[in-house]
Every structure is written in structure tokens, then in C-alpha cells.
Amino acid sequence: MTLFVASTTAPVNIATLKYWGKRDKTLNLPTNSSISVTLSQEDLRTLTSVCTGPEITEDKLWLNGSEESLKSERTQNCLADLRKLRMKLEDEDSNLPKMSKWNVVIVSENNFPTAAGLASSAAGFAALVMAIAKLYELPDSLSEISKIARKGSGSACRSLLGGYVAWEMGEKADGSDSKAVQIAPMEHWPNMKAAILVVSASKKDTPSTSGMQLTVGTSDLFQHRIKDVVPHRFVEMKQAVLEKDWPTFAELTMKDSNSFHATCLDSFPPIFYMNDVSKGIIKLCHFINAFYNETIVAYTFDAGPNAVLYYLEENESKLFAFIYELFAEVPGWDSKFSKDELTQFLSDFDS
Numbered sequence: 001m002t003l004f005v006a007s008t009t010a011p012v013n014i015a016t017l018k019y020w021g022k023r024d025k026t027l028n029l030p031t032n033s034s035i036s037v038t039l040s041q042e043d044l045r046t047l048t049s050v051c052t053g054p055e056i057t058e059d060k061l062w063l064n065g066s067e068e069s070l071k072s073e074r075t076q077n078c079l080a081d082l083r084k085l086r087m088k089l090e091d092e093d094s095n096l097p098k099m100s101k102w103n104v105v106i107v108s109e110n111n112f113p114t115a116a117g118l119a120s121s122a123a124g125f126a127a128l129v130m131a132i133a134k135l136y137e138l139p140d141s142l143s144e145i146s147k148i149a150r151k152g153s154g155s156a157c158r159s160l161l162g163g164y165v166a167w168e169m170g171e172k173a174d175g176s177d178s179k180a181v182q183i184a185p186m187e188h189w190p191n192m193k194a195a196i197l198v199v200s201a202s203k204k205d206t207p208s209t210s211g212m213q214l215t216v217g218t219s220d221l222f223q224h225r226i227k228d229v230v231p232h233r234f235v236e237m238k239q240a241v242l243e244k245d246w247p248t249f250a251e252l253t254m255k256d257s258n259s260f261h262a263t264c265l266d267s268f269p270p271i272f273y274m275n276d277v278s279k280g281i282i283k284l285c286h287f288i289n290a291f292y293n294e295t296i297v298a299y300t301f302d303a304g305p306n307a308v309l310y311y312l313e314e315n316e317s318k319l320f321a322f323i324y325e326l327f328a329e330v331p332g333w334d335s336k337f338s339k340d341e342l343t344q345f346l347s348d349f350d351s
């Protein structure tokens with residue numbers, strides 16, 4: 001049996017200016033531009049292996065050890081685009097194996113909760129498209145590959161690039177100008193860090209794709225968001241990143257998370273992605289910033305209850321003094337506060 005295999009990993013990216021809403025469902029063209037930070041692959045990542053050969057009888061996808069349907073239009077669109085690019089190479093060089101005609105088996109694993117609002121579709125489709133591009137030996141055109149990943153899941157187009165990434169919504173009906181571009185590499189702001197607070201690892205009841213369709217169709221607030229809020233926030237956030245203006249970046253990030261969740265609540269019937277623990281985390285972050293009279297932390301929540309906290313490395317112990325005391329028993333953690341002080345903070349926080 002002749003088999004060809006390739007593997008790759010892809011990182012998660014967490015939006016600080018949220019993509020929520022499509023103007024074209026098939027091409028995954030968004031109703032607004034968005035901004036995200038691609039996290040280090042050492043933490044959250046998808047690992048995907050693909051294999052093809054003339055004897056494989058059908059396309060198959062194994063996700064986290066279970067077989068998933070490969071029938072969805074989005075996966076089919078990605079496969080069709082990749083096969084088309086491979087076919088071009090085969091037409092140019094008749095010695096190449098005719099991989100474009102063969103089925104593929106895709107085996108993927110996320111090392112973090114899937115479909116729980118931690119961008120599994122972003123890392124997942126970025127890895128799927130990259131792995132097949134590698135298998136097909138397609139020329140390295142990240143921008144081309146990123147547009148194919150976008151058709152799998154909108155947010156996936158941002159995971160192909162590192163650091164601070166903008167997804168420019170574009171204007172064209174064919175999506176040729178709807179693409180991810182790097183605002184700055186990770187090293188531009190080396191003391192920026194992210195912490196993930198897993199509130200629930202369960203699969204959400206409203207997937208992002210259907211959630212945003214409902215919002216587009218029913219929320220008046222959403223119209224205000226895409227017309228009057230996001231366009232100038234996009235410019236301001238990009239500038240805050242370029243100038244490493246932490247307080248502005250942090251404020252815009254928190255406000256945009258709240259604005260996105262407000263449009264979910266304004267959908268009909270409403271969508272609740274955050275739970276009481278998520279809301280407690282929001283309250284805690286504002287409490288911490290007020291306590292130090294300085295912006296220590298910025299929260300953001302994707303379509304799920306799990307929190308991503310952005311902070312500057314030099315403030316790590318100030319932030320985790322609270323997080324560890326409130327949420328985790330950390331062996332060896334040396335509290336900066338006395339028991340009396342903590343009891344006081346907690347009673348202030350609860351009130």
C-alpha cells in the first residue's frame with residue numbers, strides 16, 4: 001500500500017476585537033474586521049496528521065479520537081480548494097503522484113477543550129489546511145493558505161500568522177481582499193502575556209457559526225456595533241498595539257468582549273455564552289485594576305464561558321495573588337497578602 005503522510009501543529013488565536021457576523025456564509029466573509037493575538041504553540045495547539053494514497057476508499061476525519069463527519073460544506077470547500085491547487089502542480093509536472101484524485105484521512109487532536117470558546121475551530125482549520133498543503137507540497141503562500149483556512153472557520157485565517165494579527169474584512173464579493181495581515185510580531189511586545197481560565201470544558205450549546213447567524217438576523221444592537229463601534233475601534237486598537245499602549249489596548253479589549261456578548265444577549269432568542277463564574281471573573285478583573293489603581297489585567301471571552309486574561313509580565317504576581325487565592329490551591333504559592341487582608345478583599349469583592 002502506498003501512503004503519503006504529513007503532520008503539523010497550529011496555535012490558537014484569541015480575538016481582542018471580535019469577529020461576529022458573516023456577510024457571506026459560504027466564503028466566510030465577515031461583517032467587520034477583527035484583531036487577535038496568536039498564542040504560543042507550547043500551550044494551546046492542534047496537532048493534525050494527514051495521509052493520502054490510491055487505496056484509501058473515503059475521506060475521513062478523526063477528531064480527538066472520534067470520527068467526525070467530513071460532509072460539512074466548510075470542510076468540503078477547503079478540501080476542494082487544496083485539491084485544485086495540487087491539480088495545477090500535477091498538470092505542470094506529470095511525474096508527481098496524482099494526490100488530487102485520492103481520498104484523505106485526517107487525524108487531529110486539540111490539547112485543550114474543543115468547541116468551548118477557546119478557538120478550537122481556528123487552530124483546527126489552520127492545522128487541517130496547513131497539513132494538507134504540506135502533504136501536497138504546495139508552494140509556501142501563507143496568504144493563499146490563510147484564505148482557504150478562512151473558508152473552514154473565519155477565525156482560522158488569523159492562526160496562520162503569529163503575534164498581533166488583523167483580519168481585514170475586505171469589500172469584494174469573491175473574498176479575494178478578505179485576509180489576515182500581521183500588525184506586529186510577538187517580539188514587538190515581549191512582556192505581553194495571556195492566561196487561560198478554563199471555567200468549563202464542555203461543548204457549547206450554540207456553535208459560533210449558528211450563533212452569529214442568529215445575531216445577524218435578529219439583533220438591532222449588532223447593526224450599531226458593526227456600523228458605529230467596530231470601525232474606529234479597529235483603528236484605535238491597531239495603533240495601541242503599534243505604540244504598546246497597554247491601558248488603551250486593555251480597555252478596548254474588555255469593552256469589545258462586552259460589546260460582543262451584549263449582541264449575543266440582544267439576539268432573539270438570546271444566546272448566553274458566559275456563566276456566573278465568567279461574570280465573577282469580569283468583576284474580579286475590574287476589582288484588581290481598581291485595587292492597584294492601575295490597569296493590571298484585561299479579560300476577553302469568546303463564544304463560551306472560558307476567560308482569557310491579557311497582562312504584562314511585570315504585573316504577573318499582582319494578578320495571580322488574586323487568581324490563585326480565589327480559584328486555585330497552588331502548592332508552594334507564597335501569598336503577598338495576610339489572611340486578614342484577603343478576608344477583607346473577598347468581602348469587598350462579594351459585596
Ligand code: ADP
Binds near residue numbers: 063115118120206207
Ligand atoms: P470554538 O469556540 O472552539 O472555536 P466553534 O463552535 O467555533 O468552537 O467550532 C467548533 C468546531 O470546530 C468543532 O465542533 C469541530 O467541528 C471544529 N473543530 C475543532 N477542532 C478541530 C480540529 N482540530 N480539526 C478539525 N475541526 C475542528
Ligand code: DP6
Binds near residue numbers: 015034155156208302
Ligand atoms: C467569538 O471563527 O469560530 O471567537 O467562521 O463560523 O467558524 P466560523 O466562526 P468562528 O467565530 C469566532 C468568534 C469569536 C470571535 C473571534 O474569534 O474573532
Ligand code: CO
Binds near residue numbers: 119121122155
Ligand atoms: Co470557533
